[in-house]
Amino acid sequence: MSEGQNTRVLLAERPVNRAPVASDFKIERVPVAEPAEGEVLIRNHFLSLDPYMRGRMSAMKSYAEPVRIGGVMPGETVGRVVASRHAGWRTGDTVMAHTGWQEYGLVPGERITRIDTNLAPASHYLGVLGMPGMTAYCALLYLGEPQPGQTVLVSAASGAVGQVVGQIAKIRGCRVVGIAGSDDKIAYVRDELGFDAVLNYRNSDGVAKDFDTLSREVAGLCPDGINVFFDNVGGVVHDAALSNIAQHGRVIICGTISVYNELEKPDIGLRWMRQLLVKRARMEGFLVYDHAHRTEEFRQTMAGWLREKRVIFKEDVAKGIESAPDAFIGMLAGANRGKQLVRFSQD
Amino acid sequence: MSEGQNTRVLLAERPVNRAPVASDFKIERVPVAEPAEGEVLIRNHFLSLDPYMRGRMSAMKSYAEPVRIGGVMPGETVGRVVASRHAGWRTGDTVMAHTGWQEYGLVPGERITRIDTNLAPASHYLGVLGMPGMTAYCALLYLGEPQPGQTVLVSAASGAVGQVVGQIAKIRGCRVVGIAGSDDKIAYVRDELGFDAVLNYRNSDGVAKDFDTLSREVAGLCPDGINVFFDNVGGVVHDAALSNIAQHGRVIICGTISVYNELEKPDIGLRWMRQLLVKRARMEGFLVYDHAHRTEEFRQTMAGWLREKRVIFKEDVAKGIESAPDAFIGMLAGANRGKQLVRFSQD
Secondary structure, X not given: OOOOEEEEEEEOOOOOOOOOOHHHEEEXXXXXXXXXXXXXXXXXXXXXXXOHHHHHOOOOOOOOOOOOOOOEOOOOEEEEEEEEOOOOOOOOOEEEEOOOOEOEEEEEHHHOEEOOOOOOOHHHHHOOOOXXXXXXXXXXXXXXXXXXXXXXXXXXXXOOOHHHHHHHHHHOOOEEEEEEOOHHHHHHHHHHOOOOEEEEOEOOOOOEOOHHHHHHHHHHHOOOOEEEEEEOOOHHHHHHHHOOEEEEXXXXXXXXXXXXXXXXXXXXXXXXXXXXXXXXXXXXXXXXXXXXXXXXXXXXXXXXXXXXXXXXXXXXEEEOHHHHHHHHHHHHOOOOOOEEEEEOOOO | OOOOEEEEEEEOOOOOOOOOOHHHEEEEEEEOOOOOOOEEEEEEEEEEOOOHHHHHHOOOOOOOOOXXXXXXXXXXXXXXXXXXXXXXXXXOOEEEEOOOOEOEEEEEHHHOEEOOOOOOOHHHHHOOOOHHHHHHHHHHHHHHOOOOOOEEEEEOOOOOOHHHHXXXXXXXXXXXXXXXXXXHHHHHHHXXXXXXXXXXXXXXXXXXXXXXHHHHHHHHHOOOOEEEEEEOOOHHHHHHHHOOEEEEEEEEEOOOHHHHHHOOOOOOXXXXXXXXXXXXXXXXXXXXXXXXHHHHHHHHHHHHHHHOOOOOOOEEEEEOHHHHHHHHHHHHOOOOOOEEEEEOOOO
């Protein structure tokens, strides 16, 4: 394959306190590299685009190192082995790896995971059976501890994590309320996923509602308070939810996408912390990698739910690696409909 | 005793978004009441003044009902039974009850707790062996889960709760850092309680330091981050601590005294919530009444520590019920030196 070209997306500039734009990325074509001893060359079929990547574009210290300027944008991919110098892998194997935003990835053999396309389509390993699905599963069940009959509120309810959270909460017998930002997302969450209620955090003109409105609307949909608040969003939606937390409620901080374009302003945060005291509520940050020991439990359980159609999962697929920056920029603004993927055009 | 007078302190006005002043209280003298069947009349020796009482002066919904205007200010007291129409109690018994800010209290017999003055002085049952001590014990050990060698940061370190928290953390082998607001508090915490380090959150002119200064100073005293942050304060001290939380750190929200005079402004809160995500930290509100089942464990353990002089406890005693409003106003401003009590002048 070494005679081919590898198209990849680099970080050209760090957006500071603003949304990323196309010129923050640079698309380049380089020859496909040869694997060294112990390495495997993967031709990618799907790239996962996830909100956490916005954090990696920032130089701010977080739970992972920033991408360097000129470095390949990071990301998880599924693809097929096209050349191997590692005894564990053969040409044709379907695998998952962190190769980043590029058509071909060169990876040490021990950093690759085999995936079973008989169990589920390859793309699912980047979504409902992958990191977002496992995030939903472990964070909801092990941090949120939802009990039958309790109210679970999910922000970004139609997103890669949110749609799974709500469905698992339904399986566990909870009353599930979602928050999303457009009519078609609302319809998907309510009509296809079966949430009990959904709230649009935007007015009909597309502008986000203010705190008082949101807090009142959340109170209306959660009259007994929120027992588990699964937050992917932060900001005013978080405030509105926390102002309605139930006694001994649990808040899972899974993402803060509403402030991802303002990471360098550390004074943006929640305003209702006193509710934690008043309600003896618990708030906890979550990172799926801390739960690696639950991978097998998660895979088996979720595969069963998918088979039984108790969980469905929507993917929003952009075409071609060149579309990755625009798809990513759109996802941060809420333009995606379900889990955002990039499908490589050579398939 | 019915021929005597009962001096008591009523709530005259609710302070809204300001510190309480003397005219918010009304002192009145009424005849001492006679106990009805099942009731006990107690002559109080000590009244406990606690920050939570500021919350009760507000009409805002919290974990307890507000005091009504014209109602007796609430509070825990120790005293002696002077008349009883309940089979369980006899004249002369030393007891603890919630009689409020008054010299005499009339209480149903089943709402009284016997105290053992052979084990400790009566006043201790309002402090190190009472609600503040049990708050420190249960919240630190059961929510904070401090491990030997870990760093525990305590705000309001010389207060009724803070001084006990730090000493228990030392007993558990932790490195303990305190935050307090005056030179003599600093000296007490460092020299008498044996904290490893103490930080003054005020400049030499008495003005509170800003976030950047506090955050840097906390970082200097907690170079490996804060494993357990026991917060009695909220506000900028909370922000400064949270900006230095360690991975998997635990934050106990026990009090928010810095914002008690701004309860009606709900948009005051912490700014560093994203740290919870980045560090997968946990923040949890605490109320001692949720831990009532641990009372006996606490009493036995703390009595042992007091006997062995592993825990000491400082009390700041005002004289006479008429002094209660000023002592309370002073405590909210940080004027007290240790646990604030009122000793009744008739003793």
